[in-house]
């Protein structure tokens with residue numbers, strides 16, 4: 001089976017989506033039901049984030065349930081219908097994940113996204129938990145796993161997931177500290193799926209540095225069936241991000257220079273709870289330049305906390321991918337998705353005309 005044939009898997013599973021398939025990343029703090037619904041309305045697959053704490057008393061779980069109630073009402077979905085959005089989880093601390101699955105089954109979400117386990121193999125038991133609930137509840141859900149290496153892709157294939165989100169190191173936000181760009185990663189992930197004769201049951205999405213139709217065509221050419229974007233969706237009217245963060249993304253140029261992969265972005269905001277194999281790409285901001293010029297971590301953290309106490313966002317880490325320089329305006333989700341799908345056709349026609 002070819003990449004083109006497996007593209008049809010996504011449109012079969014998510015029948016409201018148009019081609020090429022586009023999903024927003026489930027960005028913790030940067031998505032909400034209104035945004036996910038806007039992505040769906042434009043022909044994409046909308047994701048919200050369910051967070052990373054699954055203990056019964058967790059506010060992540062109570063917030064998730066509120067969001068799903070809200071999504072049902074916005075989308076006019078009944079309790080027996082599939083809720084047409086996905087929910088993403090950060091899985092490095094999976095204690096109590098069964099509590100999340102109970103909520104997801106109750107609302108019958110269409111997709112679950114797992115990312116950033118302590119060890120890739122940890123996803124095996126979570127996938128099993130979802131499959132058991134799926135059988136018990138007659139629930140139609142697809143499992144997405146974000147992978148940043150061929151090894152993690154192979155493990156996810158063996159665990160029986162439905163979609164591999166191949167994340168390259170141009171990506172905004174957290175990612176494998178030692179990884180590769182999509183140019184290298186995607187073809188090898190496609191080969192891994194083929195080698196396991198899994199192209200008829202597993203779709204591949206490319207994520208990392210894709211912000212327009214050119215990047216989308218490149219990802220499709222490299223072996224993806226569709227794309228995921230994070231940074232580009234932050235700079236949309238519907239994204240619940242502070243205006244300052246959207247403007248930082250819009251005004252940044254030359255992502256090779258203006259962004260950097262580092263664990264320090266988390267240190268500065270006291271969110272350095274991540275396993276050692278992950279770091280994050282963000283715009284180089286005041287905290288990072290302070291640190292580079294010799295200010296101690298303690299002092300940088302103090303300055304960050306003082307600014308936050310005063311309600312200021314200018315010291316917040318602006319997670320953003322290396323293609324940030326190409327983003328020059330805040331647009332609506334509809335404009336973004338339909339614009340990229342149209343641009344894909346134009347780029348394909350230009351390529352065809354020139355070969």
Ligand SMILES: Cc1cc2nc3c(=O)[nH]c(=O)nc-3n(C[C@H](O)[C@H](O)[C@H](O)COP(=O)(O)O)c2cc1C
Pocket residue numbers: 025026027028030049088089090114115116146167170171172173174207208209210228229230231232234319320321322323
């Ligand atoms: C602001 C921001 C927040 C993110 N949060 C998450 C998250 O909570 N969970 C996750 O799996 N990935 C997260 N990511 C990474 C995305 O899943 C995706 O790999 C990345 O956005 C792709 O690169 P791009 O930003 O260049 O499009 C985040 C990315 C950004 C930019």
